[in-house]
Each structure stands twice: as structure tokens, then as C-alpha cells.
Amino acid sequence: MGMEDDILKDFLAESKENLELLDQQFVELEQEPENEDLIKSIFRTIHTIKGTSGFFGFTTLEGIAHFAEDILSKLRDGLVQVNEEITTVLLQSVDYIKAILAELENTGQEPVDTEYLDFIVDLRNFSEKITKNVSAVNTHDKQPETAEDTEEAGSAKSAGEETSEKAAAEAQAAQEQEKAEKAQDSKAADKDVKEASGQVSRPEPKAATPRVKKKGAKVHSAHLTETHVRIDVHLLDQLMTLAGELVLSRNRMTQLASKLNDPDFATANQRMSLVVTELQEQIMKTRMQPIGNVFNKFPRIVRDLAKTASKKVQLKIVGAETELDRSIIESIKDPLTHMVRNSIDHGIEAPDIRLQSEKPPVGNLTMKAYHEGGQVIIEITDDGAGIDPDKLRAKAVEKGIISEEQARALSNREALMLIFQPGFSTAEKVTNISGRGVGMDVVKTNIEKLGGTVELESSIGVGTTVKIKIPLTLAIIPALIVNSAGQRYAIPQVNLVELVHLNPKSAKKDVQIIGNSEFYRLRGEILPLIRLRKALAIEEAEEEPQGSEGMNIVVLNAGGRLFGLVVDSISDSEEIVVKPLGSHLKNIPIFAGTTLMGDGRVALILDIVGITSSISSSGDDSMKQASGSMGAGREEEHQFLLLCSVGPEEFFALPLALVNRLDKIKASDLEFVGGKEVIQYRGHSMPVIRLENYLPVSPLPEQDEYHLIVFHMNDKDVAFMVSQIEDSLDLTIDVEEGIFKQEGILGSAIVKDRTTLFLDVYQIITMHDPDFFVMEHLAADEPARILLAEDSTFYRNMLTSYLGAAGYEVVEAEDGERAWNIFQNETVDLVVTDIEMPRMDGFELTRKIRSQNADIPIIAVTSLSGEENRQKGIEAGVNDYQAKLDRDQVLYAVSSLLHKRSMENAA
Amino acid sequence: MSETGQNLPALEKGNNVADIRAVETSQFVTFYFGKHFFGLPIDEVIEINKALDITPVPLAPGYVSGVINLRGQILTAIDLATRIGLNSSGDDHGTDSLNNVIMGNREEPVSLLVERIGDVMSIPLEKIESVPDMIHGIETKYVSQVCKLDDQLLIILDSNALEELDDRKRPSS
Structure with a gap:
């Protein structure tokens, strides 16, 4: 009801203002009865009140306004002349209206008092009288009689009225004269009188001209208090x-x-x-307005659009009372309109098609707004056809936005984001509703300008949800102040995840430098680091404070992707006032604006998304292999890879997440123990693996120094020895198997123009030491069949490899649909499924399996775990949720779930 | 040339009108950078300020020294010397001690950093000449007119050109 309350408030405020004006206008009208503009203006005011009170169901108010309007319409049409009598009656109406409004304001209810009803009757009589005067050109002395007749006629007309005695043909004749408009009005009038009669005992016939009654005086004294003023x-x-x-x-x-x-x-x-x-x-707050101000324009827009598109759409608005800054409200209207258009035009199907797909013919469109974490979220959801990522891919390739290879490399989610690319239109034919397919990119740009983000979720046949997040206000924001090279910079708190301080020792130990990039292992996740000095292109002339004071890392979230910003020091968090940058400086992507600090100096506000994009675009060409075109996005199949080489010609890649540490050793440090090479490393002797011993590759050339890639698995250290650590890359893994299909190799791909072999780290370690992964705490595995659904060749091979090595029989499937087929036809003991897959994703697969089999253990695996997905997975019915690369955890989960199940079966 | 011209905004151009005797004149705010003597039409100057704290903006175009806070309004500070190509003396001048000539439109004024402020000068229109093909050490696109004074050349700057966005590549530093 929040929205209605707001409308009521607005209505009251506006009406009060207008009524004040009316008093004056009526007086003026007496002076110049011919002034048409004046009459029209009064008419409009009364008409508005009538309309709105009808909307709220305030029948008394509507009644008074209706008859007053009736009288006014005659004045307007020049049928009667203004005289003192009419003015008096109209002014009385205004007084009554005011009294009702005052009551509405105080109690939210119309006053229950017979006096108002009496007045309505009087007013109606008076109106009838005028009508009659007009039609019959009556003389003055005939008036009282006529009045009495019409009074009766009016009463008689209302069907349920107990006072009705006989229908007065006269009154009907008079009404007929007024024709169409009048017919409708009289209906309303009847309703009013009927309403009135419910509470009023038969009103005494009164003199034709209503007088101000004594009781009325009391009512009028309840004058309206000003609660709203208009401000520039x-x-x-x-x-x-x-x-x-x-x-x-x-x-x-x-x-x-x-x-x-x-x-x-x-x-x-x-x-x-x-x-x-x-x-x-x-x-x-004075600048805050309910989003309803924008939302309430949509019922009409939706209606018109649906009609043009010959579709049936029902609009549901939720959270219209959600408030946000006026300036933002203004700027989101167009983007919202555009998205609603898209939903109706491209999303919701025509009624016959909907019926075919067993949906109700009327499509649902929901606009929902709510506050979350200092931001306003707006969701536009339709239950239409959804968006087919494959279609988008094809379209994007056809339009030359991306190459075919890039298109294939895109995950479904990335593919959906294609629609925000400039020059993209998904409609098979361009219609006049969604225009020429300029739009969604503009929508995204506009929202991003406001400091917001747009996300798109869609499943085919079910519908599409567009989720917009925007800040409450742009003017004052909480921010963290950091220092770099003697200057202060403000980081908007929305982007802030956490602060990490590393002492000099751990800074040295835990920060890995790979190629040109630095990484920090934050609770097991690899966190790319960006040095603010570097982002600001400040030369490292001065001594880096890192050596003596450690390292300050501000962990930030840039559009769903985490990274660490290394700053010299961290000050305080403060409320800052955002001021725009001058035109000379506007185009620097890493600044969002400026602010004034307490000491009067200026500090620059960092644009976090800008920093990541400026780094990755100005970074190395190697990124072009990755589908970086889509910008940020914590995508499933994206992985940081470590590239290394053995000799001048052999290049290898492995997931960085598996790596614990990188180190260098001298050739003289290598020892042979029991026929295996080891090295003294941090107080232990650690086995060192030469790849050529297990893979058909050229041997490691003699070097003074070797690079070690150290893994820490199953509580043990083991290292690969290579000639050179080449680089690290963030890219979509898209490997080809076949040519290099063999133990220890997951596949190959062209990275940085070189054929690179993707190492199966687990396999190689197992080849080196078959007992390496044997875990004491696990019971001996009973033979079990595992159904593995995974679309990425790389991960499928890896998972198969370590699940197989652990003694399970693995049945592979490239996507959810294939897995579903296998599940129906074969017996399996456990399912391991990826989340994002073409055709049928992991959630849907889980739901389908659960619909048939409530007991089989299902483990969802993903390359990066997110709380949101975990929640979704649990809702769909998975038993466990693990990171693909975490072999130990996955195996442990498999084993314990199987164990639990066999216990249950035994019981 | 003393520094008496500090309270410039008080001088209205209208004063001129009463002054018309034989010659029409224009008023200019003058200032120095190195050995050069510059002027800006008085109605293009909003105010003059002594040195203000400048916050450098990394990655900004080279001619932008940074941003300053002028009573709550944040302005871009343009280094006159770098802007017009006066590089010879440019290396060692610290921008912190420079004076600010706030100029341009009121929507987004900019501050022009100059070494020393001069007088406000009334100059007869007839003495004002168009820009010569070359002025030593200065890019002439920023100069609108010149005026030969007894002892030196007054270079009248083009405030629009000074304010205009520059598409030149920013220097690497």
C-alpha cells in the first residue's frame, strides 16, 4: 500500500494548493463572469479532485466534486451565467472539499457525517435546477417547486433507496437532454446518493438553494494545515x-x-x-524520491507496447516506495523503458506461442526495486522465451563483433552479456518497438555512468531477469582513504572487500611474481595484485616502503572480480563529497572524480573498474588470447595459468591455483636419495620431478639454476623442475585433446603463438610416486561408478584423471543433457557435475536427477566457488559443492558421500 | 610593473566607456612567465589568486599541473609554460609557488598558473596587432593578438585555445 499512501500524500498536497487558489479564483470570477480561462482552470481543479477521489474510492468527496463539476461545466459551456447564488454554492463545495481533505489527512478516512451527504443532495438538486432552468428557461418564481421535483427525481433514480417514491419523468427528460456525458455522470451520482442514503434517514426536502448550515460552520473551521511546500x-x-x-x-x-x-x-x-x-x-532525504515516480509510468507504457506487439502482458510492480536520489531517478527512466521494451518485444512470446509451450497466454513482467547493502537493486523479470546464448554467439559472429573462436570460448554467461555490445540486436527482425538495436549498450553505459552495474540472467523457455544495481546517491559516499607516492586517494567503500597487511617476511614469501604480474594467495584463492603506483604510472624512483614496512593490500571487487590494490599506506575511512573532474581530466579511466579532504586539499577518487581495465588493456598482448573483450566477469572457465618452459622449445601450462610457491634452486643443491631426486627445502627433503621422466619431451638442459614449481598436496610438498617460468595468463581454457593425448597431458592449446601442453599435475605426481595421494583417513574405496558432467575438455580430463587414479570408474558426459541420458540408461553411484554447461546446466541436471532419485549423492564442482551458486546448488539438491582444482577436497567429498550412502543402505 | 593589479574583479569594463576621449582602449590583465609578458582580456578573467595547493593528477595531460580547491570548487590547473610550449625555462619551475589566474566560463573555470602577476593595462585598440607568424618559443595557436609596448611585446593569449581539450598524447611521465 506504500505507493497508494504516497499518491494520497501527493494528492492532498496538490489539492490543498489548488483549493487555496480556487477561493481567489471564484471571487475573481464574480468580478468577470465572462473569463473563460478562469472557469476552465477551476473546472480542471475540481475535475482532478473528482478523478483522484474516485480512484481512492472516496465517495463523498467524489460526489461533491462531481456535482460541482457539473455546475461548472454548464458555466464553461456558457449555458448559464455566473451569479452570486452559483458562486456561493461552489464556494460551499470548496469548503466541504477542504473539510474532507483535512479529515483525510488526519485519519486517512472520509468523515462519516450526515451533513456531507445532505450537502451532496443539496448540491445535486441545485445542479438539476440549473439544468432545468437552462432547458425550460424557467422564471424565477417557479423555482422552488421545480427544485422539489428534481429532488425527488434524484432520490427516486437510485435503485436501492428506501426513500424512492416515484420516478419523476421530468428529471429524466432533463437528463436525456444532456446525453452521453450526462448518462455516465448520473450513474456516478446515483451511486453517491445511494451511498448517502445508507446512512441518512430521508433527507427533509430543503429549499432549492442550499444554505450554509450551522453545523457546516464547525466543519469549515477545520482548516487545512500546510504540510507540504514546493521548493525549487x-x-x-x-x-x-x-x-x-x-x-x-x-x-x-x-x-x-x-x-x-x-x-x-x-x-x-x-x-x-x-x-x-x-x-x-x-x-x-529531501532529494530522495520513491522509485514509484518512474515505475508508475510503466503500466501505460507496457500496455501500449504490448498492444503494438500483439502480446498480452501483465505488469507487476513491487517496491515502488523504494527511495533513491532524484537525479538518479531521472536518469534511470530511459534505461528502464528500454529494458521493458526489450522484454516485451523480444522476451515475452505471442499468446498462441505461449499456449503451445504450456504457459498462460498472458505474460508476466515484474519490476521490482529494493535496497540491499547501501544500493538500490532494480530487477526486471519476464517469463518469456529467454535468451539463447547460442543465438547470441551466432549473431555476434555474423555482425563481426567477435570472431568465431572467441564466440566458442565464451561461457553462456559471457555470451548473454553480448547483448550489451554496441550494434547488437537479438530480434530476428528489427521492430519499431525495440528500435534499431542501439539500446542495450546505451543502457549499460548509462547505468555504469551512475556507478551502477547491469547483470543479465536468462534460461531458455523460462524467462529473463535483468538486474540493475545503482548507488542510493551520488553526492556523498563513504570511502577509504589510501596513500600512494605522497598523495591521498579515495576508494569508494562499495568496492572494498577487505584489507590485508603483510609483514615484510610474508610479503616476500607469499607474493609470487610471475611474468610481469604479482599474485597473493589469499586463503587459497589466487589474488592478482595491482600496484597503485604502477596504475598511476608513478615511477618507482623512491624507495618502495615494502622492504621495511611490509605490504598493504586493499582487496577490491571490480564487477565481480577480486583483485588486490597495493598501496603505500592506508589512512581512514571517511564520508566524501563527490565532485566531478574537469573536462581536461575526465577521460582518465582510473579516476571517478575528486573530493575535498578535511585540510582543504583535493584528493582523487579511484575508479576501481577503470583501474582493472586500464591494467589489463595496457597489459601484454598475451591477453588477447583470452576473451578479454567481454570485460570483467568472474567466469567459470577462466583460469590463471602458469606458463613455463623446459629447454627452448617445450612449453607447458598448468593452473596457477594448484601452485603453492615458485622458487629457484642451484643445480648443486640437488641430491639423489633412493634413486629419486630431492632437495632440502624449508627443513624437509622435497621430491623434485623432471617432466621428461614421465612425458615424451626433451630433457631439461643443464643449467646453473633451475626454477621450481612447488605444490603442496596431501600435506606433502613436491616440485616440478623447469628451465624457465615464462608468464602467467588469465584466459579461457579451451584445449584440444587428440594430438597429445596421453598420460600426464590434459591437452594442448596455442598460447602466445606457441603450442603449449597442459600438464596433468595430479597424474604426473602419481606417476612419480603412486602412493603420494594415498590418504590414511579414507577407508579403502569400494569400486564405484561416477557420472561426470563437465563441458570443458581440460577440466573433464583432469577430473577423470584424478578420480580414475583414486580407483573410481568414471563415465564422462560433455554436458548436462548427455549426462541426463546416461543417468537414465546406466547405473551410477555418484554424480559429479559442473555448473555452467551448454544445453543443460548443472542446476537443471540436479533437479532432473532429484525428481527421479532422491538418494544418489551429487557433487557440484566449479572453478571458483561463490556463495550465491552454493546456495542455488543446495536449493537444487546437490549434496556438496567443491572447487574442481581442489583434488583433495573433491576426493574426500566423493569418498565420504559414498561411504555415508553405503552405511545408509546397510542400515 | 608593480603587483597592484591584484584586486582585479572590482574593475569594470564599463569604466572604459566613460573614458572614451579620443582613443578606444581595451583592458588586459597582465602577467609574466620567464622573460615573456602576457595578457588576457579582463572580461575573460574571473579572479586572481596567490599560490594554492595543487594536487597532482597522475596520467593527466602534461600541461595539467593538477587540481586546486577554490572555495569548494575544484578547478583544473593548467601550467601556462608547458601549455604554450615555453619549455626552455619550464624544467625547474616548481608549480607550487605559481600564482593562479582563474579564467574562462563560469560553468567550468580553469586556473592558469603564471609566475608573476602584472598590472591591469589599458591599451589603445589601434596598438593591438594580429599575431606574427612566429614568436620565439611559443606556440602561436594560443595567441590571439600582440601589442608592441615601448620596452617589450605583450602577448595576448587566447583563453579558448588555452582551455580547449588537447588530443595530444600525454607524456610518458
């Missing part, structure tokens, strides 16, 4: 700016207070601080 928007903006300045001064004061260390001053400052915060919040 510029004034509000100015207030906002000043509030911003005040916040800055406050920040400065707080700094001084902590410096002065005077308790009295500190208290005073604290108090002021609170007030300033409050003040700022309140002023911010």
Missing part, C-alpha cells in the same frame, strides 16, 4: 552542496580535535558531528 530544486541542490561542505569542515574539526586532545572540545565536536550527520541525512 536548485535550492535543494545548493543545500546538498552546502551539507557536503559542512561534512568536510566536520572532518577537519575531527582531525583537529584528535590532535588537540582537549576532552571538552572533543565532546563538543562529537556532538556537532552527530548533528552534521543527521543534517546531511535529512537533506539527502
Whole structure:
């Protein structure tokens, strides 16, 4: 009901203003009865009140307004002349309307008082009288009688009225004269009178001209209190700016207070601080508007669009009361319209098609807004056909947006994002609704300009959801202040995930340098590091503070992708006022704006997404192999790969996530123990593996120094020895098997123009030491058949390899659909499924399996775990959720689930 | 040339009108950079300020020294010397001690960093000449006119050209 409340508020505020004007206008009207504009203006005001009260079901109010309008319409049409009598009656109506509005404001209800109903009757009579006067050109002295007749006629007309005695033909004749318009109106009138009669005992026939009654005086004294005023928007903006300045001064004061260390001053400052915060919040509220202001334009838009497209669409609006900054509301209207258009035009199917696919013929479109984590989320959901990623791929290739190879490399989610590419239109034919397919890219740009993001989710046949996240306000945001090369920079708190400080020792130990990039292993996840100095192109002339003070890493989320920003030091978090950069500086991608600090100096606000994109685009060409064109996106099949070489010609790649450490050793440090090469490493002797011993590759040439790739698995260390660590890359793994199909190799791909072999790390380690992965804590595995659904060749081979090595029989399937077929025809003991797969994804596969078999253990595996997916997986019915690369965990999960199941079966 | 011209905005161009005796004149705010003497039409100058704190902006075009805070408004500071190609003396001037000539349109004024502020000069229109083909050490596209004074050349700058976005590649530093 929130939206209705708001409308009611607006209605009351507006009506009050207009009514004040009416008093004056009526008086003027008496002076110049011929003034048409004046009559029209009054008419409009009354008409609006009538319409809105009808909408809310305020029958008394509607009744009064209706008859007043009736009288006015005659004035407007020149049928009667304004005279004192008419003005008096109209003014009375205004008074009654005001009294009702006052009551509405106080209680939200119309007043229940017979007096109002009496007045309606009087008013109606008067209106009839005028009508009659017009039609019959009556003389003045005939008036009382006529009035009485019409009064009866009016009463008689209402069907359920107990007072009805006889229908007065006269009144009907008069009504007929008024024809169409009148016919409708009288219906309303009847309703009113009927309503009235429910509570009123038969009103005494009154004199034709209603008089102001004594009781009326009481009602009129309930004058309207002003609760709303209109304020110039510029004034509000100015207030906002000043509030911003005040916040800055406050920040400065707080700094001084902590410096002065005077308790009295500190208290005073604290108090002021609170007030300033409050003040700022309140002023911010003046600029807040419910999103309903935009949403309520959509019922009409949807109706029109649906009609043009010959589709049936029902619009549902949720959360219209959600508030956000006025400036943002204005700028989201167009993007929203565009997306709604797209949903209707491309999403929702025509009624007959919907019926064929067993959906109700009327499509559902939901617009939903809500607050979440200091942001406003807007979702536009349709239950239409959904978007086919394959179609998008084909289209993108056809339009030359991406190459065929790139298209194949895209995951489904990435493919969906294609629709935001410039020059893309998914409609088979361009229609006049969705225009010429310019649009979605503009939508994305506009939303991003507001500091927001757009996400798209779609499943074929089920529907599409577009999710927009935008900040509440753009003016004042919380931010973290960091320092780099003597300057302060502000990082918007929305992007901030956590802060990590490394002492010099761990900075040296845990930060790995691979190629030109640095990485930090944060709780097992590989976190790419970006040095702010480097991003700012500040030359490293000065001594890096890292050596002595360790390393400060600000972990940031840039559009779903985490990275660490290395800064010199971290100051404080502060509320900052965002000010735009001048035109000379606008095009620098890594800055979002400027702000003033407490000491009056300027600090620059970092654009986190800008930093990542500037780094990756200015980075090396090697990135072009990756489908970097789609920008950020924590995509499933993206992996950081480590590239290394043996000799000048053999190139290898392996997932960086498996690597624990990189190191260099001298050739003289190698020892032979029991026929195997080992090295003293951190107090243990660690086996060292030469790849040529297990793979048909050229032997490691003699070198003074070798590079070690150290793995830590099953609580043991083991290392591969190679000539050179080449680089690290973030790319979509798309390997070809076949040519190099053999033990220890997962496949090959062209990386940086060289054929590169993807190593099966687990396999190679097992070949080296068959007992390496034997875990004591696991019971001996009973032979079991595992159904593995995984679309990526690379991962499928890897999973098969280590599951097979652990003694399981693995049945492979390239996608969910294939897996489903196998599941129906063969017996398996456990299912391991990827989440993102073409044709049928892991969630759907799980749901299908669960519909038949509630017991079989299902493990979902993914390259990166996310809480959202985990939740979704559990809802779909998976038993466990693991990272693909984490062999130990996956095996443990498999074994314990099988064990649990056999226990249950035994029981 | 003393530094008496500091309170410029108070001087209205209208004063001129009363002054018309025999010659029409224009008023210019003048300032120095190195040995060069520059002027800007007085109605293109908003105010003059002593040195303000400059926050450098990495990756900015080379002629932008940074941003300054002028009573809550954040302005881009343009280094006059670098902008017009006065590189000979440009190396060792620290931008921190430079004065600010705030100029341009009021929507987005910019600050022009100059070494020393001069007087406001009234110059007879007839003495104002068009730009010569070459002025030593200065890119003439930023110069709108010149005026030969007794002892030196007054270079009248083109504020629009100074403010205009530059598509040149930013220097690597």
C-alpha cells in the first residue's frame, strides 16, 4: 500500500494548493463572469479532485466534486451565467472539499457525517435546477417547486433507496437532454446518493438553494494545515552542496580535535558531528524520491507496447516506495523503458506461442526495486522465451563483433552479456518497438555512468531477469582513504572487500611474481595484485616502503572480480563529497572524480573498474588470447595459468591455483636419495620431478639454476623442475585433446603463438610416486561408478584423471543433457557435475536427477566457488559443492558421500 | 610593473566607456612567465589568486599541473609554460609557488598558473596587432593578438585555445 499512501500524500498536497487558489479564483470570477480561462482552470481543479477521489474510492468527496463539476461545466459551456447564488454554492463545495481533505489527512478516512451527504443532495438538486432552468428557461418564481421535483427525481433514480417514491419523468427528460456525458455522470451520482442514503434517514426536502448550515460552520473551521511546500530544486541542490561542505569542515574539526586532545572540545565536536550527520541525512532525504515516480509510468507504457506487439502482458510492480536520489531517478527512466521494451518485444512470446509451450497466454513482467547493502537493486523479470546464448554467439559472429573462436570460448554467461555490445540486436527482425538495436549498450553505459552495474540472467523457455544495481546517491559516499607516492586517494567503500597487511617476511614469501604480474594467495584463492603506483604510472624512483614496512593490500571487487590494490599506506575511512573532474581530466579511466579532504586539499577518487581495465588493456598482448573483450566477469572457465618452459622449445601450462610457491634452486643443491631426486627445502627433503621422466619431451638442459614449481598436496610438498617460468595468463581454457593425448597431458592449446601442453599435475605426481595421494583417513574405496558432467575438455580430463587414479570408474558426459541420458540408461553411484554447461546446466541436471532419485549423492564442482551458486546448488539438491582444482577436497567429498550412502543402505 | 593589479574583479569594463576621449582602449590583465609578458582580456578573467595547493593528477595531460580547491570548487590547473610550449625555462619551475589566474566560463573555470602577476593595462585598440607568424618559443595557436609596448611585446593569449581539450598524447611521465 506504500505507493497508494504516497499518491494520497501527493494528492492532498496538490489539492490543498489548488483549493487555496480556487477561493481567489471564484471571487475573481464574480468580478468577470465572462473569463473563460478562469472557469476552465477551476473546472480542471475540481475535475482532478473528482478523478483522484474516485480512484481512492472516496465517495463523498467524489460526489461533491462531481456535482460541482457539473455546475461548472454548464458555466464553461456558457449555458448559464455566473451569479452570486452559483458562486456561493461552489464556494460551499470548496469548503466541504477542504473539510474532507483535512479529515483525510488526519485519519486517512472520509468523515462519516450526515451533513456531507445532505450537502451532496443539496448540491445535486441545485445542479438539476440549473439544468432545468437552462432547458425550460424557467422564471424565477417557479423555482422552488421545480427544485422539489428534481429532488425527488434524484432520490427516486437510485435503485436501492428506501426513500424512492416515484420516478419523476421530468428529471429524466432533463437528463436525456444532456446525453452521453450526462448518462455516465448520473450513474456516478446515483451511486453517491445511494451511498448517502445508507446512512441518512430521508433527507427533509430543503429549499432549492442550499444554505450554509450551522453545523457546516464547525466543519469549515477545520482548516487545512500546510504540510507540504514546493521548493525549487536548485535550492535543494545548493543545500546538498552546502551539507557536503559542512561534512568536510566536520572532518577537519575531527582531525583537529584528535590532535588537540582537549576532552571538552572533543565532546563538543562529537556532538556537532552527530548533528552534521543527521543534517546531511535529512537533506539527502529531501532529494530522495520513491522509485514509484518512474515505475508508475510503466503500466501505460507496457500496455501500449504490448498492444503494438500483439502480446498480452501483465505488469507487476513491487517496491515502488523504494527511495533513491532524484537525479538518479531521472536518469534511470530511459534505461528502464528500454529494458521493458526489450522484454516485451523480444522476451515475452505471442499468446498462441505461449499456449503451445504450456504457459498462460498472458505474460508476466515484474519490476521490482529494493535496497540491499547501501544500493538500490532494480530487477526486471519476464517469463518469456529467454535468451539463447547460442543465438547470441551466432549473431555476434555474423555482425563481426567477435570472431568465431572467441564466440566458442565464451561461457553462456559471457555470451548473454553480448547483448550489451554496441550494434547488437537479438530480434530476428528489427521492430519499431525495440528500435534499431542501439539500446542495450546505451543502457549499460548509462547505468555504469551512475556507478551502477547491469547483470543479465536468462534460461531458455523460462524467462529473463535483468538486474540493475545503482548507488542510493551520488553526492556523498563513504570511502577509504589510501596513500600512494605522497598523495591521498579515495576508494569508494562499495568496492572494498577487505584489507590485508603483510609483514615484510610474508610479503616476500607469499607474493609470487610471475611474468610481469604479482599474485597473493589469499586463503587459497589466487589474488592478482595491482600496484597503485604502477596504475598511476608513478615511477618507482623512491624507495618502495615494502622492504621495511611490509605490504598493504586493499582487496577490491571490480564487477565481480577480486583483485588486490597495493598501496603505500592506508589512512581512514571517511564520508566524501563527490565532485566531478574537469573536462581536461575526465577521460582518465582510473579516476571517478575528486573530493575535498578535511585540510582543504583535493584528493582523487579511484575508479576501481577503470583501474582493472586500464591494467589489463595496457597489459601484454598475451591477453588477447583470452576473451578479454567481454570485460570483467568472474567466469567459470577462466583460469590463471602458469606458463613455463623446459629447454627452448617445450612449453607447458598448468593452473596457477594448484601452485603453492615458485622458487629457484642451484643445480648443486640437488641430491639423489633412493634413486629419486630431492632437495632440502624449508627443513624437509622435497621430491623434485623432471617432466621428461614421465612425458615424451626433451630433457631439461643443464643449467646453473633451475626454477621450481612447488605444490603442496596431501600435506606433502613436491616440485616440478623447469628451465624457465615464462608468464602467467588469465584466459579461457579451451584445449584440444587428440594430438597429445596421453598420460600426464590434459591437452594442448596455442598460447602466445606457441603450442603449449597442459600438464596433468595430479597424474604426473602419481606417476612419480603412486602412493603420494594415498590418504590414511579414507577407508579403502569400494569400486564405484561416477557420472561426470563437465563441458570443458581440460577440466573433464583432469577430473577423470584424478578420480580414475583414486580407483573410481568414471563415465564422462560433455554436458548436462548427455549426462541426463546416461543417468537414465546406466547405473551410477555418484554424480559429479559442473555448473555452467551448454544445453543443460548443472542446476537443471540436479533437479532432473532429484525428481527421479532422491538418494544418489551429487557433487557440484566449479572453478571458483561463490556463495550465491552454493546456495542455488543446495536449493537444487546437490549434496556438496567443491572447487574442481581442489583434488583433495573433491576426493574426500566423493569418498565420504559414498561411504555415508553405503552405511545408509546397510542400515 | 608593480603587483597592484591584484584586486582585479572590482574593475569594470564599463569604466572604459566613460573614458572614451579620443582613443578606444581595451583592458588586459597582465602577467609574466620567464622573460615573456602576457595578457588576457579582463572580461575573460574571473579572479586572481596567490599560490594554492595543487594536487597532482597522475596520467593527466602534461600541461595539467593538477587540481586546486577554490572555495569548494575544484578547478583544473593548467601550467601556462608547458601549455604554450615555453619549455626552455619550464624544467625547474616548481608549480607550487605559481600564482593562479582563474579564467574562462563560469560553468567550468580553469586556473592558469603564471609566475608573476602584472598590472591591469589599458591599451589603445589601434596598438593591438594580429599575431606574427612566429614568436620565439611559443606556440602561436594560443595567441590571439600582440601589442608592441615601448620596452617589450605583450602577448595576448587566447583563453579558448588555452582551455580547449588537447588530443595530444600525454607524456610518458
